[in-house]
Amino acid sequence: MRGSTTKEYKVLTREQVLYTVRATVAPEIEADWVEWMQTRHIPDVLKEPGFLRAWLLRVTSPTREEWAEFVMVYQLENQAALDAYMASPARARLIQEVADRYGDRAPSTRLFLQAVATIEAEGHPGE
Structure with missing residues (x-):
C-alpha cells in the first residue's frame, strides 16, 4: 500500500468479506495518523x-464535527479468515498499538460486510 495511487479495479467475490474501520481523527494528529496508517498499521x-x-478513504460527506473522518476497508478471502483474525492475538495487539499512540484522539467503530451481488456498469468490465 504505502501511499500507492495506482488505479486498480478488483471484483469482490461472494466468498470474500469486507472489514471496515471508521475513525474520527482530531485535527492536531491527522497528518501523523494518515502517515502512520499508510506506512505502519495497514501494512x-x-x-x-x-x-x-485495503483502502484508506477520507469521508467527504458533511459532518457536525471538526475532526476528519476516515474509513479503512480491508478485503479478506472469506468469513473464516475474518473469524480467525477477530480471535487472534494479532488483532488485540494492533488495536492496542493504535490506542497507545492516539488514545481518545482517534476513536473508531467497526463494521463487517459480505457481498450479495456485484453489478457492473456497461463498458466497465471487472478483472
Missing part, C-alpha cells in the same frame, strides 16, 4: 492470513 494488518488488500 501490518495486511500481513495477517487471509487479508487481500
Whole structure:
C-alpha cells in the first residue's frame, strides 16, 4: 500500500468479506495518523492470513464535527479468515498499538460486510 495511487479495479467475490474501520481523527494528529496508517498499521494488518488488500478513504460527506473522518476497508478471502483474525492475538495487539499512540484522539467503530451481488456498469468490465 504505502501511499500507492495506482488505479486498480478488483471484483469482490461472494466468498470474500469486507472489514471496515471508521475513525474520527482530531485535527492536531491527522497528518501523523494518515502517515502512520499508510506506512505502519495497514501494512501490518495486511500481513495477517487471509487479508487481500485495503483502502484508506477520507469521508467527504458533511459532518457536525471538526475532526476528519476516515474509513479503512480491508478485503479478506472469506468469513473464516475474518473469524480467525477477530480471535487472534494479532488483532488485540494492533488495536492496542493504535490506542497507545492516539488514545481518545482517534476513536473508531467497526463494521463487517459480505457481498450479495456485484453489478457492473456497461463498458466497465471487472478483472
